[in-house]
Amino acid sequence: MNIRSAWLLDSTSGEGGQSRIDTRLAPLGTMAPTGALTSRDGVIPGSPTGQFTLHGLWVFGDTAGMSAKVAPGRAIVQAADSAGAYPVYIPEYAGITFADGDPMNARVDLVVLRIYDNDQDASNQTTAVLEIVQGAPAAKPSAPATPSGAIALAEVTVPAGASAGNGGISWDSAVKDRRRATVAVGGIIPRGWGLNFDGGYPGQYRDTGTGLERWDGSAWKPYPERPVWQDYTPVWGQITAGLPPLKLGNGKLEGRYIKDGPVVHFRAKLTIGSTTDWGGPDRNGNWYLSLPVPPARNSTGSYRARIGDNTGGYFHGACEISASVAPGVARNWSTTDRNGRPSGDWGDADDPMPPLGNHPTIANWYEVWGTYEVVA
Known part of the structure; x- marks a missing residue:
């Protein structure tokens, strides 16, 4: 699985460190801030025809069974405040496979793009990966929490008893998009997963899907602010x-x-x-x-x-x-x-x-x- 990150591997690592193509493809620069040293994580917006806000890192299934694909794209993953933000890109379609369903109950798995950095998390690995965080089977299942150092891409409902042998997952209805967008500092944040987040500074703008809002330091307000009677x-x-x-x-x-x-x-x-x-x-x-x-x-x-x-x-x-x-x-x-x-x-x-x-x-x-x- 070819997943790359800039400013993660150093030149003395066995994988040769950051390449020139990593530098060109990874989203480098100062992103929308959420604090003095933190950035808003998420997927870089854009699509080939301009029709869609988010095209990259889309999770989908195009064949029957338990395997899905993640589209190429770029993202920012914010880890702990002291670790900083990691620019990541996936240059080609990547495959992921879900475990068979529980015999009795459905579950909701979470697809994430995750950073492991041994210098920061003592994980004994330094890499960027796509992971499936498996949810707990239940009569009314819910998705697990997003791990630290990761961004959520999609929730996928795995039906009870699902397997590759009996048709697997119904991709048309099973996938719930969890991607959210991030942009460079000063940019307008496009609509993505949810609007329940604070702005990073007064004067920041976001697109709600129907109009613009401006962060005034304590709340998002319509922009331009609509008059009232x-x-x-x-x-x-x-x-x-x-x-x-x-x-x-x-x-x-x-x-x-x-x-x-x-x-x-x-x-x-x-x-x-x-x-x-x-x-x-x-x-x-x-x-x-x-x-x-x-x-x-x-x-x-x-x-x-x-x-x-x-x-x-x-x-x-x-x-x-x-x-x-x-x-x-x-x-x-x-x-x-x-x-x-x-x-x-x-x-x-x-x-x-x-x-x-x-x-x-x-x-x-x-x-x-x-x-x-x-x-x-």
Whole structure:
């Protein structure tokens, strides 16, 4: 089995130490760090056509029986902190054979790429090998733990009683890919086995398979970070000067918005309460509700209102999203007459009819909403 590692055998070993081709094929350089002296171990990504994230060191079976193959590929194996990381490559397809199944129960074996370094582990050998770590047979079997100085490549379920003589292992369903990817420091880590790992430093990126995430020092966050809807309390005011101030009393102001780059979507609502003082008849002051983020320019939004009692009704129209009034407001609430034509009055105070704050069953409210441009 031709498995090679750089910086493992020295020049005085019986195998001649590291060759020039070892140096060219082994993944050398500083890999994604997991600590001051440790690296993220895993398989180097890439495929001949660019179709797959991980092509190297794929475990598969293409004939019936108990033998499988491991595809050529490159990897980094992180041993103990003091031992460092070992660059490994397999230049050709390698065969592995599983022991026959237990007579009574299935088991899950673990295929690993493992480093033995006598100088570090007193194993009496210095080599890189493919190993099958045999699991314990059980009614509900699980894979064994990955040994120190090794990376997991695949879990393989060996059915009870399986052997080469009776068909062996069903390769289409028995293999569970355990490879994970590693890249050079600063690189984006591709999606591989599992996402349950911490980043090595703030500013590190990984690909989840559906998007990018950035490590912020304590957690992975979507990148770019997606905006979320949030609450805000709009200000209720009036454009016309010289009128009595508006008093909310036990009324209610509420709003929601989301800012996505240079665009804001918002909704703001005024509910009239029993102690709300809007000034009385003929006090139409061109009401407004403030915006959550100052707009870059004037534009148009939507407006509706529910005012009056059962003989009243709903009124729909438009509003101006105004950058002319600081800090940016939704004003000029327009309504329509029964014939559908715009009325000549703004929809506030007693136009088109006075709001009721003390009706026992019908809440009276005004609402504006829309989308507008902001300075990003």
